[in-house]
Amino acid sequence: MGQPINPAFAATFPPPVMEARRWIADKSFGDDKPLLNLSQAAPVDPPPEGLVRAMAEAMITDASTHLYGPVLGREDLRQELAMQWSGAYGGDIAPEQVAITAGCNQAFTAALSTLAGAGDEVILPLPFYFNHQMWLDMAGIRGVYLPTGDDLLPDPEAAAALITDRTRAIVLITPNNPTGKEYPPALMRAFFELARMRGLALIVDETYRDFHAASGAPHNLFADPDWDDTLIHLYSFSKAYRLTGHRVGAIMASTARLDEVEKFLDTVAICPPQVGQIGALWGMRHLSHWLAGERDEILARRAAAEAGFARLAGWDLLGCGAYFAYVRHPFAAPSDMVAKALVDQAHLLVLPGTMFGPTRQQGGSGQAEATLRIAFANADKAGLDAVVTRLAQVDL
Incomplete structure (x- = not known):
């Protein structure tokens, strides 16, 4: 059989x-x-030569790169990300609210695994990112679709009508995959307030934030002093520094949420790849121009x-x-x-x-x-x- x-x-x-x-x-x-x-x-x-050299030198000179690292990622990278994001978004993000993952897809699966189980529901605007839908399907979570018109912008009022007692989260991607749409700050705030009012998580995937057409912060959600009671932010270093094969992503969320995320990450990968994290940190410190x-x-x-x-x-x-x-x-x-x-x-x-x-x-x-x-x-x-x-x- x-x-x-x-x-x-x-x-x-x-x-x-x-x-x-x-x-x-x-x-x-x-x-x-x-x-x-x-x-x-x-x-x-490939990544810029300086970044590649930094990773290569670390492999040769630092024996710890070949060992397991912290489950939630290297402390220096978590600190750098918290510092730079706090400045860029005008908010207060602590290193303890940052976790490093083996790519942004893993960040999504880790966050969802702490939020929802079989039979629960998650709201996805259409068109969806296919790997998000795949994870929901494999986990037995129902993706509830939020249609969009020709402007491809999701409507918070329409989303509110889809919420049930099984809804656990709303997922937004901006700039969007697959449409490329950049969600206006007011729209992001409206979804944030909706999620907060209904006791849901707002998952915001900003994999492509480094290529946003607008200068400055794309939204002000981190400026809310209690951002982490609602917002779960996802990021990828792969696109910014050409590190796709090294699998480096991030989650920003409450420390209580990351305590649960740690269980998932320890079970799935134990730790994110060390060398990729070293490359991401070098890129953050040296490659802004x-x-x-x-x-x-x-x-x-x-x-x-x-x-x-x-x-x-x-x-x-x-x-x-x-x-x-x-x-x-x-x-x-x-x-x-x-x-x-x-x-x-x-x-x-x-x-x-x-x-x-x-x-x-x-x-x-x-x-x-x-x-x-x-x-x-x-x-x-x-x-x-x-x-x-x-x-x-x-x-x-």
Whole structure:
């Protein structure tokens, strides 16, 4: 009969990026029209040389880098993050309110594991980030969908109507994955007050905060003296310092919450990778000017994407920011079929909206079938011009 499989895992959809890679596994693309892989939101270049040297020297000279470290992360990195975030957000964050994780996905799973169990509910705006939904499915937690219109902004009043006695948290991502939308400070405050009033956690994933178009703090939630009774903040060093393979993320929450998080992290990974933490700390202390340049480059690519889609007939750019353009395609076919056709016709690999929300058959509004996510972080202006040119030639 074979070994049993947890039915919650069996019912969870496969990892979307890995599924998309299978679409190109047996295909070849000529030099005259190479594949443009815009499916994954991750930098492909290595970190700056100074950061790499700092990690390498630590491995050679500091024997502790090869040992287990603190479950909640290295004290020096927790202190630096608390200090810099307190200054940037105008709040009061203590090192004891910071935990380092093996990437931001682990930060999310750790936070959710302390909040909710099987049968509980978590509110997710649509379109959702697929790994968030996957974790809820595997944990037996019901994702309650908060629809958004063409502006892609969630409505706090609509969220309030979805709250039940099983609701444990509301999840927001800003800048958003997959839409690129940056949620206004007033909207963030409205969700914070809603969560506080109803006794819920507000989980804010700010993986892409370093590429926000606005200067200054993107919200004022940390300025609230009791921020940690409601807010759980998630962050990733992967995008800022090109540390995707080293898995370094963070949670900011109450010390009581982190006591519970520690149980999860100790069981899953014991500690976050030491060398990646050393790289993240070196980056925070030495790369502010370099990171500002990275932000400028991403904002330039955002502007190029906006200009390109403005001249592309039939396509609607619904959201653009951070690493993403979220577009409505002009075809009658659903987005999963469109995305596969783009591989063959345009040599473009992008993700369909069906990977970020329910289809009509699953009770959705139709947004999923009509949209595509284009991750443009690894496409320069010439590459984005090529994307627009190729899309203009597609005939489905």
